[in-house]
Amino acid sequence: MKLYKLLNKKHINLNMVSTNKKDALKELLSLITTDEKVGDVLLDTLMKREEMGSTGIGKGIAIPHGRSLMVNELVLAVGRSEEGIKYDAIDNKPVFFMFLIIAPPQDPGNQYLVTLGRVAIICQELLKNNQYKKPSNPDEFISLIQTIEEKL
């Protein structure tokens, strides 16, 4: 699978303003849906997941994820913050880069877990030389992911 093909530039915010987890998730969800009720259910789902263990996996990266009846296909969103987000990450450090994954309940071939694994690998690549800081717009970001994936 190629992650860059699943990315939608409208779902990428490289200048996030939120400084805490809940606001940051809301900010990312606002890229995905304009329906308040759908947004609320998604936020609730993601926050419940965070209560069970932070998806901030360290080194400034978070991969919030979950399954929801509110989406009919796998949805991704990307957020980057210059200031850092208080995220209760496993290394207690702020988060600067978020990759959100939401999947529907029925999911042929378990694309959800495949994508989750792929995102984790790409995030590690993005950390090298702070590559994730370089793109200045969503198109550049998607190109960067494509470049990384071609070298993998």
Place this chain on the structure above:
Amino acid sequence: MNDVLVSLIKLQQIDIALDELESEDLKSAYNKIGFKLKENYRDLLEQERKSIIAKLDKHLLEQYEIMRKKYKNSVVVPVLNKGFCGGCFASIPSGLVSGRGGVKTCPNCGRFIYYR
């Protein structure tokens, strides 16, 4: 989307999560990535389930639990784009009247349906 339907959707999502968190596929993906769950993660979900159930009409809950035995994790399903039940694919009549709690059910299979 009314509040009763939202509760049913959340209940369905919790049941899906409870099942999936036990799956070897998820556990191995989590291990590889480095996600760590708290030891009491299951209790947290069970508590959430209880709090949703407490607010739900008991007949609706009964219906949900009966269908769960039959349909597993597809008790609450979307109406697909051309008006078909997301569970059994029967056509949903456009003038379908809401049932208990203002929630619509598929006339063919009985699943709770929602539009998105």
